[in-house]
Amino acid sequence: MTFDALLKNAAQRLQLAGSPSPRVDAEVLMEFATGRSRTWLYTWGDSECPTWEHARFDALIAARAQGQPVAYLTGEREFWGLPLATSPTTLIPRPDTETLVEAALARASTPTGRLLDLGTGTGAIALAFASEKPDWQVVGVDVRPEAVALAADNARTLNITNATFLVSDWFSALRSSSPSESSPGSPSPGSTFEIIVSNPPYIAADDPHLGQGDVRFEPRSALVAEADGMADLLHLITTAQAFLSPGGWLVLEHGYQQAPSVRQALKLAGYQSVESVQDMGGHERVTLGYLE
Incomplete structure (x- = not known):
């Protein structure tokens, strides 16, 4: 999947889970999972996401959907x-x-x-x-x-x-x-x-x-x-x-x-x-x- 598609799906998932800021949460966790800046993601979002980055991002989104604070997931x-x-x-x-x-x-x-x-x-x-x-x-x-x-x-x-x-x-x-x-x-x-x-x-x-x-x-x-x-x-x-x-x-x-x-x-x-x-x-x- 592309980075854009992953972010869209993750934001929808977090919205259903009750996050007050689903898109921002998804973007912050994507930056953390991939090491790519938000500017890069905006510019090259139609690129294919590597499998291991996809897996790491999915794990973070699952934890956030359970209610884990973003600050604890990223450590910052x-x-x-x-x-x-x-x-x-x-x-x-x-x-x-x-x-x-x-x-x-x-x-x-x-x-x-x-x-x-x-x-x-x-x-x-x-x-x-x-x-x-x-x-x-x-x-x-x-x-x-x-x-x-x-x-x-x-x-x-x-x-x-x-x-x-x-x-x-x-x-x-x-x-x-x-x-x-x-x-x-x-x-x-x-x-x-x-x-x-x-x-x-x-x-x-x-x-x-x-x-x-x-x-x-x-x-x-x-x-x-x-x-x-x-x-x-x-x-x-x-x-x-x-x-x-x-x-x-x-x-x-x-x-x-x-x-x-x-x-x-x-x-x-x-x-x-x-x-x-x-x-x-x-x-x-x-x-x-x-x-x-």
């Missing part, structure tokens, strides 16, 4: 223009989270400073910020060693040298009683940050969206929080105060219906200039405030 997802390696052990970076990066950059008013990314996963937020602010020190932490290793690999691949990643259950690794207990390259025990950001778990355990789309295959521990999805957000709002520099900002991503609750919690905890920022879909996705 672009975020903030950066190609990031992905893994089933981490969340897939999403365009809406670029709202969090934009909000953090807008508050990075000094030439140098320190930013902490809690629950860094692939390192997407930390690396996006670090790429824009090379004179800032960026620290990303995650409770999962495999996520920390992935984020560090992404930093090396992108040659981003001002980002460090370490294993930490939220702030736990920043509380060492002596420098010798800290990981190499980690912040000193008493360090503080001008900006702390996080995209924590914020989905309620009974949310029906957990049974839909890509989230079915993503790590549940990175998605679900107790107290109707608010537990980790509330924990960070309280705990971050000890790690923020005077005038430091806390910037949090949350669910599209959680903004009023997050604003209230920040105000009750003493944060100033509390506001929410809309994502590309017009939903209040990020809420932030600073401490005097």
Whole structure:
């Protein structure tokens, strides 16, 4: 079969399987399966597809039709223009989270400073910020060693040298009683940050969206929080105060219906200039405030 025919059939199959972007999925998987660019496929699509490339493409389409995320099948997802390696052990970076990066950059008013990314996963937020602010020190932490290793690999691949990643259950690794207990390259025990950001778990355990789309295959521990999805957000709002520099900002991503609750919690905890920022879909996705 020709490449054009294969793509047409695959897109139809993925549409029937419920993919929200069947043609794009098919093209991305074709690029990955064959090593041919989308431009080549548009130009030479009437060429015959080699048998082994056909077989590999069919296997990827079958997996996608079962619901496997494209980012896990290809092992890569672009975020903030950066190609990031992905893994089933981490969340897939999403365009809406670029709202969090934009909000953090807008508050990075000094030439140098320190930013902490809690629950860094692939390192997407930390690396996006670090790429824009090379004179800032960026620290990303995650409770999962495999996520920390992935984020560090992404930093090396992108040659981003001002980002460090370490294993930490939220702030736990920043509380060492002596420098010798800290990981190499980690912040000193008493360090503080001008900006702390996080995209924590914020989905309620009974949310029906957990049974839909890509989230079915993503790590549940990175998605679900107790107290109707608010537990980790509330924990960070309280705990971050000890790690923020005077005038430091806390910037949090949350669910599209959680903004009023997050604003209230920040105000009750003493944060100033509390506001929410809309994502590309017009939903209040990020809420932030600073401490005097």
